[in-house]
Amino acid sequence: MSFVELPHTADVRIRANAPTCDALFSETTMALMEVMYGRDRRGGTKKEIVLEAADCEALLRDFLSEVLFVTEVDGLVFAHAEVRLEGCHLHATLDGEPFDPARHNKGTEVKGISYSGMHIGQDAKGYMLDIVFDV
Amino acid sequence: MLEGINNVGTDEWEVPVGFVPGMRVPGRFFLSETLGALLEPGAVQQLANVATLPGIINNSLGMPDIHWGYGFPIGGVAAFSLDEGVISPGGVGFDINCGVRLFTTPLTQSDIKKPRELIESLYQAVPTGVGAKSSLKISPAALTSMMEKGARWAVESGYGVERDLTRCEENGCMKEVDIRSVSAKARQRGIPQGGTLGSGNHFLEVQVVSEIYDETAAAAFGLTQGQVCCMIHCGSRGLGHQVCTDHLQILESATKKYQIRLPDRQLACAPIRSPEGMAYFGAMAASANYAWANRQLIMHSARQQFERMFGIGYDSMPLVYDVTHNVAKIEDHTVDGHTKKVCVHRKGATRSFGAGSPDLPGDLTRIGQPVIIPGSMGTSSYVLCGTKTAMERTFGSTCHGSGRVMSRSQAKKTITGKEVTDHLLAQGIIVRAPNEAAIVDEAPEVYKPSSEVVQVVHDVGISALVARLSPMGVIKG
Numbered sequence: 001m002s003f004v005e006l007p008h009t010a011d012v013r014i015r016a017n018a019p020t021c022d023a024l025f026s027e028t029t030m031a032l033m034e035v036m037y038g039r040d041r042r043g044g045t046k047k048e049i050v051l052e053a054a055d056c057e058a059l060l061r062d063f064l065s066e067v068l069f070v071t072e073v074d075g076l077v078f079a080h081a082e083v084r085l086e087g088c089h090l091h092a093t094l095d096g097e098p099f100d101p102a103r104h105n106k107g108t109e110v111k112g113i114s115y116s117g118m119h120i121g122q123d124a125k126g127y128m129l130d131i132v133f134d135v
Numbered sequence: 136m137l138e139g140i141n142n143v144g145t146d147e148w149e150v151p152v153g154f155v156p157g158m159r160v161p162g163r164f165f166l167s168e169t170l171g172a173l174l175e176p177g178a179v180q181q182l183a184n185v186a187t188l189p190g191i192i193n194n195s196l197g198m199p200d201i202h203w204g205y206g207f208p209i210g211g212v213a214a215f216s217l218d219e220g221v222i223s224p225g226g227v228g229f230d231i232n233c234g235v236r237l238f239t240t241p242l243t244q245s246d247i248k249k250p251r252e253l254i255e256s257l258y259q260a261v262p263t264g265v266g267a268k269s270s271l272k273i274s275p276a277a278l279t280s281m282m283e284k285g286a287r288w289a290v291e292s293g294y295g296v297e298r299d300l301t302r303c304e305e306n307g308c309m310k311e312v313d314i315r316s317v318s319a320k321a322r323q324r325g326i327p328q329g330g331t332l333g334s335g336n337h338f339l340e341v342q343v344v345s346e347i348y349d350e351t352a353a354a355a356f357g358l359t360q361g362q363v364c365c366m367i368h369c370g371s372r373g374l375g376h377q378v379c380t381d382h383l384q385i386l387e388s389a390t391k392k393y394q395i396r397l398p399d400r401q402l403a404c405a406p407i408r409s410p411e412g413m414a415y416f417g418a419m420a421a422s423a424n425y426a427w428a429n430r431q432l433i434m435h436s437a438r439q440q441f442e443r444m445f446g447i448g449y450d451s452m453p454l455v456y457d458v459t460h461n462v463a464k465i466e467d468h469t470v471d472g473h474t475k476k477v478c479v480h481r482k483g484a485t486r487s488f489g490a491g492s493p494d495l496p497g498d499l500t501r502i503g504q505p506v507i508i509p510g511s512m513g514t515s516s517y518v519l520c521g522t523k524t525a526m527e528r529t530f531g532s533t534c535h536g537s538g539r540v541m542s543r544s545q546a547k548k549t550i551t552g553k554e555v556t557d558h559l560l561a562q563g564i565i566v567r568a569p570n571e572a573a574i575v576d577e578a579p580e581v582y583k584p585s586s587e588v589v590q591v592v593h594d595v596g597i598s599a600l601v602a603r604l605s606p607m608g609v610i611k612g
Contacts, residue, residue: 005543007544075266101569116181
């Protein structure tokens, strides 16, 4: 599992790879957290997210949008995400800690998750995703 | 210039119908040859995608700061018929009414004996960066009032003066608000963030008027050579982001319901007068009003710091103007020789109404609207004036900034925060930010030169240069 930042002039474009679609969603959540808060993130506080959507792209967009809502409103910074997908149904358990300005003020706010530039692909090695975060 | 694009005049280019399937009108953008070398194919594709939307009038337009965004390109402008046209959050963006305001002071550069102290006091006064919370206690009722009244709510609550309102586009309040279309989630995000700057390209900058190009317009705007000013750039914060997210979801279903074929899901839209279209418009207006109130709150905090540090009166710091650059609005424009109400989307573009426009305050109707174009941290910002040419050619629109040329990932590889800070300090510019990454992300090198962008809009005639403002110190989110 891994993610890298690809060139994008205005926003943040991420490419994530994972052996399963569940892991791909987890990995993308971690990319989102790293862009916003940097790498020093710890667990301790759990948060559940349950969602349904029309298709896989909508599910990912809605899930990450929900993560953006939760991280801002609950003031939680997540270090780990366990995602289970069954068709277009998602159950995620996020593990994080309260926002600490001294350690987490290392990134930039993400304003939204865009469909533009979103591509989920699959090959023999597993799943790959390109996604753009509006910052 | 990219293949398939036609040169149709000085700094003017056409994307012909057929560039992408389903285009209803041509695309048209304004760009010098030099800036054209930096144009991304993705931005042109997005400009062409917009031309496929139902009810688009004349052209899908691109300003000279055009770059690759999501849905519309950044720097994209399009007007839609109220009868056959659509409204799309992809033509406004997540940061609804992200905008800029500029206020002046009676100070000159030599009055600022301790610039670092001034920047630090502004940094302490304005909550900045990721996770920053407002020191204000905004009640749910006050939030409703913010969304209904915009900048007026702030002025009535003691955060400004009546005159400020006449110096905001729309007087700081869109009247088409529909509070019921703003979700509980958006409200939850709005309450703790009133008066916060945010992060990314948002900033508060102390500047000095370093050059005047048009004495008459500068005098009308209240700008004099050597004067210290303060510029604020931010938007509707989490509330606006949530409104965009919520309504994109609703409009995706509407796109199917109204059988609209789209080349990009991010262009999800609905007929303007449909229930879904009106709901988005009402919620967007509420977010736009929140943003005007937010910039008013930040300006109040900044004015208080100037007042405290220099013993100058609050009333001696008038607002020059406040412009929005992410919005959809119903405006009167001339279409086929007749004045018509149309829905203008501006995504990273600024309104540029010329002299004679009834929307301007009385003392500016003979001059035109002040257009405020921020530069990057180390480069100049500009004040321009709206023109009649803009009314004729771009639905009263012009550029909104410099436009990026280098990605954040590339910036991180090539520059360090310390290098940027030292380089700027050598030019007498102080930078204050919560972290080094925020400085690198917005380094002067990552933007097109603002001077070239404003020269194009001046030469094309869609706004006219009035004054140049040089940075003295900046706080970044």
